[in-house]
Amino acid sequence: MTAPLPNFDRKPLPTGFLDEVRAVVGDRLGTGEAIRLQHGSSETHFDPVLPDAVAFVRSTEEVAALVRLCVAAEVPIIAFGAGTSLEGNVTPVKGGLTIDLSEMNAILEVNQEDFDCTVQAGVRREQLNEHLRDQGLFFPIDPGANATIGGMASTRASGTNAVRYGTMREAILSLRVVTPDGKVIRTARRARKSAAGYDLTRLMIGAEGTLGIITEITLRLHGIPEAISSAVCSFETLKGAVDTVVQSIQIGVPVARIEILDDAQVRACNAYSKLDYPEKTTLLFEFHGSERYVEEQVETVREIAGYNGGGEFLWSNLPEERNRLWKARHEAYYAAVNQRPGAVGWTTDVCVPISRLAECIVETKEDLATSSVPSTILGHVGDGNFHVIFAIDPKRPEEMIEVEALNDRIVARALAMDGTCTGEHGIGLGKQQFLVDELGDAVEMMRLIKRAIDPKDLFNPGKIFQL
Numbered sequence: 001m002t003a004p005l006p007n008f009d010r011k012p013l014p015t016g017f018l019d020e021v022r023a024v025v026g027d028r029l030g031t032g033e034a035i036r037l038q039h040g041s042s043e044t045h046f047d048p049v050l051p052d053a054v055a056f057v058r059s060t061e062e063v064a065a066l067v068r069l070c071v072a073a074e075v076p077i078i079a080f081g082a083g084t085s086l087e088g089n090v091t092p093v094k095g096g097l098t099i100d101l102s103e104m105n106a107i108l109e110v111n112q113e114d115f116d117c118t119v120q121a122g123v124r125r126e127q128l129n130e131h132l133r134d135q136g137l138f139f140p141i142d143p144g145a146n147a148t149i150g151g152m153a154s155t156r157a158s159g160t161n162a163v164r165y166g167t168m169r170e171a172i173l174s175l176r177v178v179t180p181d182g183k184v185i186r187t188a189r190r191a192r193k194s195a196a197g198y199d200l201t202r203l204m205i206g207a208e209g210t211l212g213i214i215t216e217i218t219l220r221l222h223g224i225p226e227a228i229s230s231a232v233c234s235f236e237t238l239k240g241a242v243d244t245v246v247q248s249i250q251i252g253v254p255v256a257r258i259e260i261l262d263d264a265q266v267r268a269c270n271a272y273s274k275l276d277y278p279e280k281t282t283l284l285f286e287f288h289g290s291e292r293y294v295e296e297q298v299e300t301v302r303e304i305a306g307y308n309g310g311g312e313f314l315w316s317n318l319p320e321e322r323n324r325l326w327k328a329r330h331e332a333y334y335a336a337v338n339q340r341p342g343a344v345g346w347t348t349d350v351c352v353p354i355s356r357l358a359e360c361i362v363e364t365k366e367d368l369a370t371s372s373v374p375s376t377i378l379g380h381v382g383d384g385n386f387h388v389i390f391a392i393d394p395k396r397p398e399e400m401i402e403v404e405a406l407n408d409r410i411v412a413r414a415l416a417m418d419g420t421c422t423g424e425h426g427i428g429l430g431k432q433q434f435l436v437d438e439l440g441d442a443v444e445m446m447r448l449i450k451r452a453i454d455p456k457d458l459f460n461p462g463k464i465f466q467l
């Protein structure tokens with residue numbers, strides 16, 4: 001059993017609708033069960049729901065034409081990037097047309113002197129970085145999964161590098177968006193800053209496809225640092241590891257990544273990625289800068305770690321060593337889920353002010369010890385963001401219920417510390433009540449905005465909140 005969904009009305013497609021869609025995208029329209037299932041599932045613990053059809057688009061004009069068709073026929077429209085979101089964000093709960101943007105994967109321009117680029121929404125982050133490498137530039141947002149830039153914009157994604165480089169909110173300069181009235185707008189120019197009217201760029205970032213479909217994104221880029229070092233250090237206690245993170249951030253060490261893996265996560269990674277790290281709470285670091293500056297940062301953090309009970313501080317500036325480390329980190333979710341064959345994964349995503357992080361993680365770990373469901377903790381702790389990954393036996397429905405209760409407590413704890421229920425995965429289907437708990441009447445203002453922009457509630461309906 002995966003998590004069941006509430007009931008949503010589902011209307012059949014109007015007669016002739018698919019012929020009209022075919023007139024726009026030709027044979028790039030999928031109606032077979034396999035393709036619909038692939039677009040109705042994603043990396044979530046929720047039951048799959050199939051869209052009526054999937055259209056693979058190649059241009060902004062095609063997206064605009066499909067939007068006009070869907071709005072005229074009152075057919076729900078769901079944007080789909082790579083389907084790696086975790087909260088049922090792409091689940092077409094009312095059926096309708098899924099618009100798959102993965103074939104809109106052109107890098108339109110790179111402005112080396114301005115440190116920016118413009119890409120189509122279906123470009124994958126790894127593809128972008130491969131393209132940029134020869135120009136000495138890189139795009140830092142790294143959610144682990146090889147997601148699309150459009151999907152990352154729409155979930156306000158971040159990941160391992162956010163502690164130094166920010167999230168998609170900071171990375172995006174401008175968007176091209178097809179709005180529910182079928183118009184194509186550009187939300188800003190390429191200027192680094194602007195005070196021109198309402199900030200529509202930020203409104204669309206994290207909107208999960210509920211306010212329009214992003215077709216192009218202009219992104220800030222960064223120069224590839226002269227030196228990059230990675231380091232690993234294990235700790236006797238969870239608190240010692242978290243205190244190391246907090247103290248490093250508080251004294252202003254500009255670490256590029258600091259990730260925590262608790263003992264259970266290290267055990268899972270060792271088994272899955274064939275590693276042999278001590279099975280203790282472990283911090284993974286990355287430092288960027290000039291050779292000298294990186295060495296200084298390593299030295300400072302090594303001292304802080306030693307003071308907090310850290311073991312040997314293993315560091316290296318060899319790319320092979322670094323790639324091995326981060327490959328294991330990127331596989332951590334699958335390592336955690338696969339520790340139990342056939343398990344369904346469920347990951348939590350709270351984020352708290354850094355001064356409350358130690359308390360929040362330590363209390364969460366104590367709470368997890370009361371549960372029979374295997375779980376691990378890992379996270380981008382430099383931002384105060386951490387995940388608990390549960391490996392749930394789908395044949396034991398009582399485990400889903402137990403995890404729901406644990407998740408409720410994890411979120412309640414984070415909110416009590418003035419944190420958020422989601423640092424990066426978004427609300428989707430899974431966190432709608434938590435959004436109300438977190439923001440109260442502000443959610444009513446979000447509903448007003450949604451009603452004004454998408455009065456028929458056709459864009460990814462049922463997500464973030466119910467109208």
Ligand SMILES: Cc1cc2nc3c(=O)[nH]c(=O)nc-3n(C[C@H](O)[C@H](O)[C@H](O)COP(=O)(O)OP(=O)(O)OC[C@H]3O[C@@H](n4cnc5c(N)ncnc54)[C@H](O)[C@@H]3O)c2cc1C
Nearest residue numbers: 081082083084085147148150151152154157158209214424
């Ligand atoms: C192993 C693993 C690790 C992960 N780690 C992280 C992490 O560290 N940090 C993090 O932030 N996330 C993480 N995620 C979650 C996921 O990768 C992000 O949510 C990612 O941003 C989703 O991108 P996508 O292209 O897969 O989007 P999808 O899943 O296809 O879509 C996500 C949402 O965006 C909407 N959407 C997609 N494209 C568009 C568009 N062009 N216009 C408008 N709306 C659109 C969809 O309708 C949906 O609501 C992880 C996922 C996995 C599986």
